[in-house]
Amino acid sequence: MPGSSSTRVARGGIDLGGTKIEAVVVDGRNTVIGSARRPTPTEGGPPAVAAELVAALARAAGAAGLETSQLAGAGVGSPGIVDSAAGTVASAGNLPGWEGSFALGPALASELGTAVIIGxxxxxxxxxxxxxxxxxxxxxxxxxxxGTGVGGGLILGGKAWLGRGAAGEIGHTVVKIGGARCPCGRSGCLEAYAGRGSMEARARRQADQGRRTDLFKLMKERKRTRLTSGVWAKAIEREDKLAIEIVDTALDALGAGVASAINLLDIEAVVIGGGLGVRFGQPYADRIAARMQPHLFIDERPPAVHVAGLGDLGGAIGAALLARRAVG
Amino acid sequence: MPGSSSTRVARGGIDLGGTKIEAVVVDGRNTVIGSARRPTPTEGGPPAVAAELVAALARAAGAAGLETSQLAGAGVGSPGIVDSAAGTVASAGNLPGWEGSFALGPALASELGTAVIIGxxxxxxxxxxxxxxxxxxxxxxxxxxxGTGVGGGLILGGKAWLGRGAAGEIGHTVVKIGGARCPCGRSGCLEAYAGRGSMEARARRQADQGRRTDLFKLMKERKRTRLTSGVWAKAIEREDKLAIEIVDTALDALGAGVASAINLLDIEAVVIGGGLGVRFGQPYADRIAARMQPHLFIDERPPAVHVAGLGDLGGAIGAALLARRAVG
Structure with a gap:
């Protein structure tokens, strides 16, 4: 029965972001056969988020003609401190009301009717x-x-490098001693210059001080409550001076921080993803590469710098890969 | 014949530094059984340096009651771009007249009468x-x-991580965008604040501008032509304000740069070596740890920060380990 066989290999993947939830269903070759996007709830804490994750994956499964219980498994890519064995997520600071630990895996598994693994x-x-x-x-x-913050992940010698579990925090590379305050509370971090959150705070301060900008007008036109990646892209297209200046500072910080990582690790490639990274695309990946260049210790063989090939769906597809590992 | 057996397991190790050459001979348990130190020649280029390396190892072997030809092999830890297979060293910028490539391994092997490996x-x-x-x-x-510069090496999961061959350049982490000029020609690098060379240049500029300091008086008393680690230590002991200020800036830069590496890699430990690191010892390793703390993303479990346990001989002992691999 080919139908039954295909149901057994299809897997779900959910990317839980601070702004939105992306869900996909993939077939045995990791091709996306269904997807759905929903906003991340801003109220109700972990149970409300869990309910939206279930709804998002159910919709993605529906688009593939499946029930979630027909999936061979589902993976979730989550912010915060993840304990994969217990299926818990703790201290997910970007998600409102998620300071403590919540058993997300078990909660989802019972609602979805399939095995769930959190990463x-x-x-x-x-x-x-x-x-x-x-x-x-x-x-x-x-x-x-x-994106909203600046996160990072490392593959070294063909394998994910996790260190003691929390490796990859390139957003908290100190690019300027004594520099700008970061949302993390520290000062001078890359994210304090390049995170969408920090960029928006800077724009707001400047606008409040009377600096002329269309950023907030564009935000309202698009019925947004935040300066989304789309708003930034539009403002730059319109040559909004403040937007250009803030993005320029972000690129400088990314260039310095990523070059420092290359000087330390001498790896082959950098992949730029995230909301802003994907929206701005390869031209901005090239600009980051150009800003890295003056800081590279071995500057005659810079690493390749690519925009994320999977675009906005990379997180959800990665979560579906996680499910493959879980279900063997 | 126990004598003959011991000669076959003894190995030589040479650390080629910008200021001095350290040579050791170790037994099969890597215990140092002979050592010697000589200044690095400032004239004569690679052949003069090679001659001094031979002389240093001959003296270390002599202290162990051996000829160099009785060693099972010898390793050399060299600056610059090392090609271990060919035994060449190129672009060793800290060594005068060593801009091109020189076949150091073959030159040493024929003089020493034993196999030589360069790392x-x-x-x-x-x-x-x-x-x-x-x-x-x-x-x-x-x-x-x-030390004179700020170098780094990585062990990840029990193995040296070399990347594409040049990993470890923590000295060229950008700690201050738009910051001080580094000897490497770039700006804002950790080494521009913490390298002994940069620290000396800063002290000289300040002294030339009339700033009061005993640094250069101490240098002359000790018959030095540079502000050595010993001169810096003595000046701090005497509470020389300029010396304290410059070391303080160096510690800030080390704290930020090393914390950034920890945020990226989340590894267990940091070992502080080099001329200044060893001279200042564990109290300064502790100060570096304290300066790292405000920048650590996961600040409740900082890495251990230790001064190098092998002191000044670490490079030479490491070179002797390299020889074990070569002959083993």
């Missing part, structure tokens, strides 16, 4: 780019997820 | 700390060599 969001997205995306030609790479 | 100086020193020094309890560590 770290940037780690699974990096693995997806390594196995299926822009990172395929390389054995070692750094994934940089340029 | 990268900081890599062999890091491996020595990992296998025999302060790094023994750990599977992953960063070696930071705080």
């Amino acid at each position: 770290n969001d940037v780690t699974v997205a990096t693995e997806a780019e390594f196995k299926l995306g822009s990172g395929r030609p390389y054995r070692s790479l750094l994934g940089v997820f340029w | 990268n100086d900081v890599t062999v020193a890091t491996e020595a700390e990992f296998k025999l020094g302060s790094g023994r309890p750990y599977r992953s560590l960063l070696g930071v060599f705080w």
